[in-house]
Amino acid sequence: MTNKEWPLWEVFIRAKQGLNHKHVGSLHAADQTMAIENARDVYTRRMEGVSIWVVESKYIHANEPSEQDALFDPANDKVYRHPTFYILPEELNHM
């Protein structure tokens, strides 16, 4: 017995045509074929999806939560990126 744990995969499901794939959870599988079949059995038993992506978890890279404030700081003071920042006359419609 090799006693080797199957790798972990992250599962993304497209609920219907026109929507993006969304992360739904993870599972273990020996390879990509098994990962897709297991994802079908675990995450789409009630027609929740029309398309499945699986990505081995080790290939996902993420920012450090402890540095989150600094990372997102540049967007914090730019209210002029939102339409409500601009003052326009009330009689102006459809803009």
Next chain:
Amino acid sequence: MEINLEEQFQAKIEQEIKIEPRDWMPEKYRKTLLRQISQHAHSEIVGMLPEGNWITRAPNLRRKVALLAKVQDEAGHGLYLYSAAETLGMSRDQMLEELHTGKAKYSSIFNYPTLTWADMGAIGWLVDGAAIMNQVPLCRTSYGPYARAMVRVCKEESFHQRQGYEIMLTLCKGSEAQKAMAQDALNRWWWPSIMMFGPNDDNSPNSAQSMKWKIKRFSNDELRQKFIDVTVSQTEILGLTIPDKDLKWNESRGHYDFGTINWEEFNNVVAGKGPCNKERLNARVKAWENGAWVRDAATAYAEKRANKKNNSTEAA
């Protein structure tokens, strides 16, 4: 500037900001969650066994497909929960090892035998009913991956209780013998079901901390009372009698009063002395050991394919 991580953490909890896997958390929060989620996952997996007993003996095809689907859901629920627990830093194999060696617990309800078909009804109605009562507030638990897993579980679980109640209803509308079988199942499953909510609040030392961390939202006794209150009228519709002579409506409390729970029995089953503890664990260990060659073969096949792919890329 000194930053108190623990205070920051508690402030997030108070503001209902979910904790995610890579966020800082107190070690005890991690351990409490890991124990609770893995125990929950084990319960789903071991919970397949009492019902698996009746799949091949379901009275008709409609009942059989429903029971199969329910048991398959439970495997899925175990998987969602194992995945949530893995985000706290324990491997799947280690969790299974703790189950198989008896270090980790699972819900003691699954250590009772399923003697008749009516037990499938009583389990769906009462055991899943009690589980739902526990699980719905967990959809708002403070740890993100656990809360998300519970949302999926609760969505799928509601059919489980309805299929169980339908089995009971059909038996109760049937012959005298069938109705007696339903009553017998209620008699055997009632007390273990209300024990599922765990010890009384006075004897539940970890509860206060779990409430403060918003892992739990309601106490054991609150949930138990809620379950009893809703179950009484469901029992009346069936025309059955709950096996508790002290059960009666208390106008001033606005709740049903009920008899004393046999905590000695509960503690015995938790300690491994229930009717089926050995049988359940043996079945899990056997399944794991007998499945070893399948896991190994799949690993070997995946490696072979990966090598082949690498070689052909090099050649090109």
